[in-house]
Amino acid sequence: MIAPELKQKLSAIVGAEDVTEDEGVLSSWRSGGAVAGGEPAALVRPSSTAEVRALLKLAREEKLNLVFSSSAPPRLRGDSVPAGEGIMVDMSKMDRIVRLDRRNKVALIEPGVTFERLIPEADAAGLKVLMPLRPKRGKSVLASALEREPIIIPKYHWDMTDPMLCTELVFGSGDLFRTGSAAGPGSLEQQWAAGGAQKNPMGPAQTDFVRVVQGAQGTMAAVTWCTLKLEVKPTIHRIWFVPDRKLSRLSEFTYRSLRPKLADEWLILNSYALAALISEKGGEEVDALAQRQAPWTAVYGVSGYEYLPQERVAYQERDLARHAQAAGVVPSPEVAGCSWKGMERILSSPSPEPYYKTAPRGDFLDLFFLSTLDRVPAFLEIMEAEAERFSYPAQRIGAYIQPIQQGRNVHVEFTLYFRPADREMAQALFLSASRALSEAGAFFSRPYGPWAELAYARCPDTVAALRKVKAILDPDHVLNRGKLCFEAREVV
């Protein structure tokens, strides 16, 4: 509940119909991932950048805590669950695909654009959206890129900002700022008239504020649009599976193949993560399907484009076969329960509802961090030992390894699947394993919820510098208060 005067002020900005205190609407922000205890007091739905700026201005005057959110529920990470009381700013009404530019392979989108909206439009223009693995339905494309969710085609992940290019930001201070080549001079229309396409993610000048805003969980600025790099849609596309008993062989195959930028999609899954991904029915079927898989499976895609597509696919498949042979693994067009066509569909579309990770047991927790591929076995051992301590069956840990930055490092994701009644146990395991993994060198580069404390305890110098930047961009701490390292909690 908020004071009537405040409600009036919010209504004056976004319109009374876009301010609500309805618990049915607010409840999704009470908890998410490993985060609980959110107290969303009201929700506003701005429909323009001007309204967002006005909200920020009001927030500074009234010392509000604004928590921006763009995607539909469920809340998977807890970043938009307020730490204590907060006013939710739901950006999903700003949902225009402002521009889709085939020549320059770029889209300009607002926060409310979801994968299921963008994919068909890009497809019709001959373009492909760079996807994370099976995002939930209703997931904002902008928010996904903003949170540095890994994309599944490592060769297109040149740097951590990808696939996000330019952005329009409203800093916590209320100032408007555009990053990259969108910065201007000139309005977007003037830039388009001059041939500009907002393709260059860097700058303006000698800062890259887009990097500061990415991974910030909405603590530095609100993003009102972004440009997103797209790639050409292949004319031929095939998927291969490489099942194997040993992760070490698949790692070897991955290193050999990614170095020369072979293949498009590339990911590694353990049997349970693969089963959860391909299962159509969920529940018991996942366990049964998992038992029919090899302990580990690499999945990769090969594409041909406009010119000599057959030749491209042929050389890639030959080179990949050579690497497979050297690593002692064998590619196959199918695995139990999934053909390559089926996997192609899975990799190019969002999850059906309910979100696929809830299908095996009804609830789940993701535990993810960055590292290098050669260090993954050590983390696996820790995760399994932790599971054993909590009597969680090791065979039901999902493991997903996503090479990023063209194979220079990996996103490692462990998923715990459990019945809602077992949440307490799962959460205890999750916390204990997070701590153990952090101690063993897991880099929580996207430190949601309890990971913030673990991650920032390791880097006091980074904390000191981040706080200086926060003081510039959000001097009154009106953005997602209590997250990351900015308030209250003393860093040891």
Place this chain on the structure above:
Amino acid sequence: MSETAAKTFGTISEEAYRDLEEAVGPENASREPGVLDGYAWQPTNNDHPTERWVKRPVAVVLPGSTAEVQAVVRACNRHGLKFKAFSTGWGVWCGPTYDNVVQVDLRRMNRILEIDEKNMYAVVEPYAIAAQIQAEVMKKGLNLHIHGSGPNCSPLASATSGWGVGHDSIYMSYSPRNVLGAEWVLPDGEVLRLGAPGSGLGWFSGDGPGPSLRGVMRGSAGALSGLGIFTKCALKLYNWPGPPRIETEGCLLDARSEIPENMGFYLCAFPDRASFLEAVLKMGEAEIGYNALRTATAAYLNVMTPRLFKRLTDTKAIRDLMGKTLEYTIMMVLAANSREELDYQAGSLLSIVEDAGGIALDMSTQKPFVRMALMGFVRATIPALVFRIGGSFNTALDRNDALDTQENWRDACLAIKEEWISKGGILDDMGDNPYYVPYENNMWAHCEVVYQFDHRKPEHRAALEPIFLDFTIAALEQCMEPMFSSDPRVRAIIGPLAGGFNRWQREVSKALDPGEAADSTLYCGEGAFDLSAVDGAKVKRLNELIEKLKPEA
């Protein structure tokens, strides 16, 4: 030495100098005028209208470790001095802009600290030069991005603090996009390590936890030492399908290298702008190319045979051939891991060129040329020859974006250059002299246009500032915040039109540098063009553009 240079002398107190000696050892500090003058002579891209001197530092120190760099920076803070870093020192940007600057020459920090072959990165110090790193990593089948100023430069300096475009950018990106972590001595002397190394977890990722401070470290240009000194950084390495060592005899234009079998060299020429652009876009989409460089055909002669070039430009038929017939060309160097891949790359390149109505010359059949030029491409040895024709040069850097914008920039610069060539303000290089590369399979592109001059000629010196203003006006015409906005004069004009970046940079500087110890003119200084000798119509246009492009309140 000129009078102006003499006026720029500052001095250092005994106490301050003693502190510097203590920081680095007496043998690694100097205030000898002769030594200091060596640092004050900066011919590259120095558009000072009267001469080539920059301000003389009050002392120079050669730290050998991060701790020594910290001690120097702290001494500067204590004594009201400023510091300016110098890695390989290739340009006026590393010279002092105040009278009380300590030049921090990092040449003792020249090690390659780690090469992680599997995860494809190297951790290097500031004076590990590109040639040195490349020679080491090639032994492991890897390569690094070398920006166009060449193998003698510091990849760390460009990646953390400068720019970083090179003709391998199609395959190996732009220097700052290759940073996986950095060690940074802040202007108050504290050390900050970015990303995973900041948590003691290795050098594999430079972003986070949470917001990435790489975004404060730099933007499309670096802070040019205005925000501290970088002492280590991890750089991405890339695949090198060639031999562990390129066997080469001789150097530069006398070089004869063994050409690896799995490389291809194609000079592609197109009938017009539209066909050129179409073809380059398609090349990007086909994901081919290891090096890609568009320069004017004349530019090859200009740097390789400057005297002959000067004579040839008087011949109309040759001017037409190089300037018009071969106006739209791009050099594509292919490198592949297998015969089949090379066939695919070459086959698609030839089809693209043919479809666009162009011609592709297979230069690998021109053995003497490719044997000479191989290192020019793979190790970027050739660009430094740009000094030959006039002794100095400058470059019109634009805002990198979609390919079309780069072509527009080339056209605009060509018109400006033609005006100044005809007025005798710069050398006649036939006008068209771009250094033009696509990045990351042509995700976006870069075009700068080089202009050469002889700084002994008063008319050339006098033209430098007005030409620079012309390029600034051209950038505004095209809604560009050019990469030379690190210049205080440009920053003052363009900053307020582009989100007030000048204001935000001042804020960052204030937050990180409370003691104002960094020489930060190139990060947040603001100045004004001397408009007194500028054509009135141009000044009017400048003001109109500023008005037109003003952001809405």
